[in-house]
Every structure is written in C-alpha cells, then in structure tokens.
Amino acid sequence: MSKDIQGLGLGLASRFAGSELAKKYGLRKPAERIAYLWTKKGFQFVGKLQADKAKKKAADPLLLAAPAAHGLFDLTLTDEQQMIKDTVRSYAEEVVRGLAHDANEAMTLPENYLEDIQALGLNFFSVPEVLGGAAQSYSPTTSAIIAEELAWGDMSLAFATLAPVGVANAIVRWGTPKQKDTYLPNYLGEKPVKAAIAVQEPNALFAPKMLATKAKKTKRGFEISGVKTLLPFGGEADLYLVAARYKKQPRLFFVRGDSEGVSWKAAPAMGLRATATGTLKLDSVHVDSDAMLGDDTFNYQSFIDLGQLHWCALAIGACQAALDYLIPYVNEREAFGEPISHRQSVAFMVANIGIEMESMRLMTWRAAALAEMGKPFHREAYLAHVLCADKAMEIGTNAVQLLGGHGFTKEHPAERWYRDLRVLACVNSGLHL
Known part of the structure; x- marks a missing residue:
C-alpha cells in the first residue's frame, strides 16, 4: 500500500512538472525537486515498513533465522534501482x-526526441547534489541498468x-573542480546537451591506446589535430x-x-543509424x-x-528485447501442423x-560493481566485453x-x-558508465 501511495504521489508530481501550467508559471524546477524528494522520502518510509515487517517475522518461533550476511556479491537491486529500472523500461x-x-x-533522431526524454531526469542524476543535481553517489551499476532498459x-x-x-559521468569521475563548475551546470537547464566522447579513429586495427590524433602544448593551451569516427x-x-x-x-x-x-x-x-553517425576532423x-x-x-x-562496459549494457538490453x-513468435508460428518451438533445434x-x-x-x-567499490576491475571489464562482443553478434544472427x-x-x-549488435566488436568510443 505504501508503495502505491508513493507511486501515485510521484506520478502526480512528475506529471505536473511536465505540464503547460508548470511551464507557464515557472514551477517546473520546484515540481521536479518535489518529485525527487518524494521519491527519496518515500523509499525511506517503505524501507522502514519492510524492516518492521521483517522484525515481526523474525520473532515467529516457527520461522528459521535468516542466514548471516557475508558481504558476497549480490545481484539484488535496491528499491531505488528497481524503481529506476521500472521507470526507464516503461518509457522505453x-x-x-x-x-x-x-x-x-x-x-x-526523431523531432524533439532529446527534449522529450529529459522527462526521465537522466541529466539530473548525472550531476552531484552539491551542484544542483540529484546524484548522491557514483554508481556504474545503476548506469548499466538504465542503459539496458533504454536499449530494450x-x-x-x-x-x-x-x-x-x-560525458557528464567522465567529468564527475575525472574532472577538476573548475571543469565540473564549467560544464556540469549545462545539464541542469531545459535545453538538452548534445555531447559525445570521441575516441574511435578510422584506422585499420585501431586500438584505443594507439591514437593517431595528437595534442601539443601551445602558449595559450593546446593544439589538437586528428580524425574521429x-x-x-x-x-x-x-x-x-x-x-x-x-x-x-x-x-x-x-x-x-x-x-x-x-x-x-x-x-x-551499418547500425546505430538513428544517431546520424559521422566523422569529425x-x-x-x-x-x-x-x-x-x-x-x-x-x-x-x-x-x-567503463566505456566498454556501457556498450555491454546496451547490448544486453537489445538481446533481452530479442529474446x-x-x-x-516461436510458440505461435506453426510449421507442419505444430509450433516451431516444438522442434528441438529451435527450442x-x-x-x-x-x-x-x-x-x-x-x-x-560484476565489473561495474567492482568499479563502484573502487576496486580493480580491468580484468573483469575485459572479459565482459569479449563475451558480450561475441555473444551479441551470435544472438543477433540467431534472432534473424x-x-x-x-x-x-x-x-x-x-x-x-x-x-x-555488431557494433560492439567495432567501437571503443562514445560512452562512459
């Protein structure tokens, strides 16, 4: 019941934030803030109710005690992550x-697509609270969940x-205080930011560490020459x-x-055609x-x-959509008088x-969770990308x-x-968890 009330309140606040009335009287930002705070306080309330319920269950002598926590890797989503996952899936x-x-x-891109998708608030959740955003902590795992659901x-x-x-994630993680103050406030405005990471180059056997694009120091700053694709x-x-x-x-x-x-x-x-890809000189x-x-x-x-893991998350979402x-389809499509799923080769x-x-x-x-905890994750990220690049192409082929x-x-x-899905084995650019 508490979740229903919370969801109703959040829905009303979010709907009002996007209304013409809020826009006309300059109430959009306050309404968005109310929606965010409602979500935050709502989860605290729900969490307390769940804790009280668990406490009552534990007092039941007929129930076995829950196993002790050992700090092992756990795939269970938090309440906030589940809400984000459900919200993004619904929008997708x-x-x-x-x-x-x-x-x-x-x-x-469809007309006004970037403007419309700002309703999800991904720009706010990219910027720390101290700068006016809604991000409370660095969470590559949550970013991966968002990528999966959008790619679905x-x-x-x-x-x-x-x-x-x-780009915002990279600035938050690596940028200097001055760079954060310069670029991140742009993500809090009504106009969508068009920004991209440019690593990929149109060279045979390109490797992200072997860059043909060069930068040199000048009196005023830097001079950069090269080609990105x-x-x-x-x-x-x-x-x-x-x-x-x-x-x-x-x-x-x-x-x-x-x-x-x-x-x-x-x-x-060949793919990603809606993004109007091209070459930057x-x-x-x-x-x-x-x-x-x-x-x-x-x-x-x-x-x-972190960029490669972001591509992995996109591929997982597309593969889930295919499945x-x-x-x-295979349960409804019939051949020789029966659904084709009855054939073992199909099943x-x-x-x-x-x-x-x-x-x-x-x-x-797993790789994203290690990065989130500040632990070494290069090996896990490499293995994840190798697996995803291989299996994404296989799943795309089998879907056809x-x-x-x-x-x-x-x-x-x-x-x-x-x-x-075939882009996964070709690209080293454009994203950052």
Missing part, C-alpha cells in the same frame, strides 16, 4: 520502441540518449571529449563543436589550458573499460540465447534465423538488432 516501451523503426529509416526499447536511440550522460548527432554536438596523444600518453580534451578547425562529414554506418584546433580532462590521477585504461520477441537455440544473455549480464554487473524469411525483412525488428 511506451515511447522509445515506437520511434525506433522510423528513426532508423530516416537516419536521424532501441539500442540506437539509447546511444543518442546516453552519449551526453557519458562513429560520432553521433550529425555534427550538431555542442561538446566533444576528444582522446589524443599528448607527451606519448593518451589524454582527453574538451573541444567545443563550433571551434575553428572542427569539421564534420556524414558517414552512415580536427585541423589544428586550439583549446585553452584548462581543456585537458582531470589531472595526474586520470586513468585512461579505466576510462576505456522477449522470439519466445512468443535449444532460444534457450541458449537466454543462457548467454544472463552470462553477459552477470559479468557486466529464428524468424526465417521474416528476419530478413523490415517488418520485424530482428534485422535492426542484428545490425546494431
């Missing part, structure tokens, strides 16, 4: 999924949604976080989209002395690992998709196969999943 089902096909065909709606639109969030937003990004080699080490630099020497060329890819672009992200504590390998689509293939997907999720969440001739047509979304 009601809004994102319906836009996916047309956005893919048009090779551009559509992987391409999820990438467009989370690319700016990835597979970037979203069709050249309309406000800000790029560009990876470049500086003094033989890879570092990241803030480059504004309208800087002199920055040019864009459209380059539609930097021809002796000058940035100021504060443009280098972070200080000597910056860890480029951890930065790359949820395939199960009813085993669907079962394997579920098995592999759960292993992808387990390894990704299980639909037979339908899988080769645009009438069903399997061909889009197939194309989007």
Whole structure:
C-alpha cells in the first residue's frame, strides 16, 4: 500500500512538472525537486515498513533465522534501482520502441526526441547534489541498468540518449573542480546537451591506446589535430571529449563543436543509424589550458573499460528485447501442423540465447560493481566485453534465423538488432558508465 501511495504521489508530481501550467508559471524546477524528494522520502518510509515487517517475522518461533550476511556479491537491486529500472523500461516501451523503426529509416533522431526524454531526469542524476543535481553517489551499476532498459526499447536511440550522460559521468569521475563548475551546470537547464566522447579513429586495427590524433602544448593551451569516427548527432554536438596523444600518453580534451578547425562529414554506418553517425576532423584546433580532462590521477585504461562496459549494457538490453520477441513468435508460428518451438533445434537455440544473455549480464554487473567499490576491475571489464562482443553478434544472427524469411525483412525488428549488435566488436568510443 505504501508503495502505491508513493507511486501515485510521484506520478502526480512528475506529471505536473511536465505540464503547460508548470511551464507557464515557472514551477517546473520546484515540481521536479518535489518529485525527487518524494521519491527519496518515500523509499525511506517503505524501507522502514519492510524492516518492521521483517522484525515481526523474525520473532515467529516457527520461522528459521535468516542466514548471516557475508558481504558476497549480490545481484539484488535496491528499491531505488528497481524503481529506476521500472521507470526507464516503461518509457522505453511506451515511447522509445515506437520511434525506433522510423528513426532508423530516416537516419536521424526523431523531432524533439532529446527534449522529450529529459522527462526521465537522466541529466539530473548525472550531476552531484552539491551542484544542483540529484546524484548522491557514483554508481556504474545503476548506469548499466538504465542503459539496458533504454536499449530494450532501441539500442540506437539509447546511444543518442546516453552519449551526453557519458560525458557528464567522465567529468564527475575525472574532472577538476573548475571543469565540473564549467560544464556540469549545462545539464541542469531545459535545453538538452548534445555531447559525445570521441575516441574511435578510422584506422585499420585501431586500438584505443594507439591514437593517431595528437595534442601539443601551445602558449595559450593546446593544439589538437586528428580524425574521429562513429560520432553521433550529425555534427550538431555542442561538446566533444576528444582522446589524443599528448607527451606519448593518451589524454582527453574538451573541444567545443563550433571551434575553428572542427569539421564534420556524414558517414552512415551499418547500425546505430538513428544517431546520424559521422566523422569529425580536427585541423589544428586550439583549446585553452584548462581543456585537458582531470589531472595526474586520470586513468585512461579505466576510462576505456567503463566505456566498454556501457556498450555491454546496451547490448544486453537489445538481446533481452530479442529474446522477449522470439519466445512468443516461436510458440505461435506453426510449421507442419505444430509450433516451431516444438522442434528441438529451435527450442535449444532460444534457450541458449537466454543462457548467454544472463552470462553477459552477470559479468557486466560484476565489473561495474567492482568499479563502484573502487576496486580493480580491468580484468573483469575485459572479459565482459569479449563475451558480450561475441555473444551479441551470435544472438543477433540467431534472432534473424529464428524468424526465417521474416528476419530478413523490415517488418520485424530482428534485422535492426542484428545490425546494431555488431557494433560492439567495432567501437571503443562514445560512452562512459
């Protein structure tokens, strides 16, 4: 009952925050704050009720005592994580999924998509409370859950949604106080931020540590030259976080989209077509002395690992969407007088998709949990990415196969999943948990 009351109050506050009345009288931000505080206090209330209930159960002599906690890895979501997961899934089902096909065909984001998706508040949860946001702690695991649920709606639109969030996450984790004060307040405005991480280069056998893009020190700051590819937003990004080699080490630099020497060329890819991908060229672009992200504590390998885990989370969401689509299809599709799921070859293939997907999720969440606790996670992130890159392509291929001739047509979304999932083995850029 308490959860119902909390959900009703949160829904009313959120609905009012998005209304024309709130906009007309300047009440949107106060209403959003009320919704956030309602959620926070509501979970405290629910938590107390659950604790009291558990205490009463423990007093029952007929019940066995709960096992002692040993601090082992636990996949159980917190109440807040479950609420976020349910909210994002609902938005993905009601809004994102319906836009996916047309956005893919048009090779551009739906009109007002970034403005509309701000209703989820992902921008607020990217910024710490001390700067006016809603983030209370660093949580790559929660970010991975959000990525999964958005990608369940559509992987391409999820990438467009989370690319700016990835830049904010990198600033929060690595940025200097001045850089946080400069860039993070932009995420609290009504206008959506278009920002992206630029690591990938159009070179054969590209490795993120072997960068052809170079930066050199100048009297006013830095000069950057190079080419980046597979970037979203069709050249309309406000800000790029560009990876470049500086003094033989890879570092990241803030480059504004309208800087002199920055040019864009459209380059539609096999997948992620709704994000309007293209190539960014930097021809002796000058940035100021504060443009280098972070200080000597910056860890480029951890930065790359967190980006790869974000791609893993997107792939898991798309694979879950495929599985949820395939199960009813193979049970309803008949051949030779019976559902095709009665054939062992079909049933085993669907079962394997579920098995592999759960292993992808387990390894990704484990690596993210280690990063969240501040422990070494490079090995786990590497293994998660290798597994996800391999199995994502396999699941995409099998989704097309299980639909037979339908899988080769645009009438069903399997061909889009197939194309989007293949990017996992090709990209080292764009996201950051």
